[in-house]
Amino acid sequence: MIEETTFSNIEIKKELYKKYGLKVDNIETVNKGTANIYKIRANNKDFILKEFQSKYSQNDVLKEINAIKYLKENSKVPLPTYLKNNNNEFFFEHKGRVVVIQDFIEGKVFEKNTGSFEQLLESGYYLGQIIKGFEGYKIDDEVNIMDWYSEKEFNKANKKYDEILKNLDDSEISTKIKDDIVFKKQLLKELGKNKKLKGLSNITHKVSHGDYSSLQFIYNDENKIKAIIDFIKVKKLPIIWEIARSYSYIDKEARNGIININNIVEYTKEVCKITNLNEYDLKYLPYVYLIQLARSTFGYSEYFKENVKNKEELINFAFYRTNICRELYKKTNEISNKLLELKGSIKR
Numbered sequence: 001m002i003e004e005t006t007f008s009n010i011e012i013k014k015e016l017y018k019k020y021g022l023k024v025d026n027i028e029t030v031n032k033g034t035a036n037i038y039k040i041r042a043n044n045k046d047f048i049l050k051e052f053q054s055k056y057s058q059n060d061v062l063k064e065i066n067a068i069k070y071l072k073e074n075s076k077v078p079l080p081t082y083l084k085n086n087n088n089e090f091f092f093e094h095k096g097r098v099v100v101i102q103d104f105i106e107g108k109v110f111e112k113n114t115g116s117f118e119q120l121l122e123s124g125y126y127l128g129q130i131i132k133g134f135e136g137y138k139i140d141d142e143v144n145i146m147d148w149y150s151e152k153e154f155n156k157a158n159k160k161y162d163e164i165l166k167n168l169d170d171s172e173i174s175t176k177i178k179d180d181i182v183f184k185k186q187l188l189k190e191l192g193k194n195k196k197l198k199g200l201s202n203i204t205h206k207v208s209h210g211d212y213s214s215l216q217f218i219y220n221d222e223n224k225i226k227a228i229i230d231f232i233k234v235k236k237l238p239i240i241w242e243i244a245r246s247y248s249y250i251d252k253e254a255r256n257g258i259i260n261i262n263n264i265v266e267y268t269k270e271v272c273k274i275t276n277l278n279e280y281d282l283k284y285l286p287y288v289y290l291i292q293l294a295r296s297t298f299g300y301s302e303y304f305k306e307n308v309k310n311k312e313e314l315i316n317f318a319f320y321r322t323n324i325c326r327e328l329y330k331k332t333n334e335i336s337n338k339l340l341e342l343k344g345s346i347k348r
Helices: 009-020 058-074 117-133 151-166 172-192 195-202 239-250 261-272 279-295 311-340
Strands: 024-030 036-042 045-051 092-094 097-103 205-208 217-219 225-228 235-238
Touching: 009 024, 009 036, 009 092, 009 097, 058 097, 058 117, 117 205, 117 225, 117 239, 117 261, 151 172, 151 279, 172 279, 172 311, 195 279, 205 239, 235 239, 239 261, 239 279, 261 311, 279 311
Parallel strands: none
Antiparallel strands: 024 036, 036 045, 045 097, 092 097, 205 235, 217 225
16 A cells, blocks of 8 residues: 655655766656656656655665666566666665665556456567566575465465454445455365375475566557566565466456466466476466465455545555465366466477
8 A cells, every 4th residue: 555655756856866967857746556656857867766664664665676677687688777876875765664776667557457358468478578587596484385375374264354354344345355355265175184185295486576467567669578576575485476467367257256278378378388298287377366365354444444545546556466375276277277287388
């Protein structure tokens, strides 16, 4: 969720001149993501000022900068460029918030679930390039699938769902929320006792973007990816989760949470052309995304909190993700079997 900015326009002009020698002529607010972002015109060039949320520290932002630097040296992924300030640093702090300046990238940003089949394949290609580019990259931040698939985590999610159920009334939206939560609680129960998941610990974990989706793409006039941004969540993780999640964000056919089996298989195939997936990855891809989504109360919890903006947007996002859960639940076996057919057929 977006936090109020710590800047006035006067402060932006003052800080950029003092720290970067930039004489600001114009400031525009850019409505994108959860950071406060401004398009700056200075010294006859355009720049982006990004003010991170208070939860992000200097170390978090430095992690992103170092990851992008490594990826620039080891891949063909189109990436943003950060400016160094007068202290030879890529960021500064303003009233407790970390701020960076980037070269402005001219292009278009599309909404979630508007990608054509060709754009879907291009997204898969670049995800493969990112994973391959990060091979050999050392990072402390790591998520293991067994951190998600545990009795402790399932119990934690169930307690949150029970708290949400206490807030419901007889309204239409409460009825819909209740249906979703009852479904997800039952799903957690079934996942917890599913003997098919005993080989889950064998899936591949590699360093990846951490928040890879079409929302992080800037497109050129030909609707091709011109740059991929926002590496603040880069970490070592189950790469099949990043594949499944990013597919669900770009495919226009998944707008209402529908999973097109052919499309998710072709998307995964594009990634496989560049980086290796093992048999367990192919088998468990739909289950891993299902496990993550089944545990998430995001959107439902926020709907009942005070002083939360965009509640309608958040609850609709929660409904969308639960629709994905329902689709994956119905189609896990079919998706797994189709993906396993890729084994041995990928040519690099």
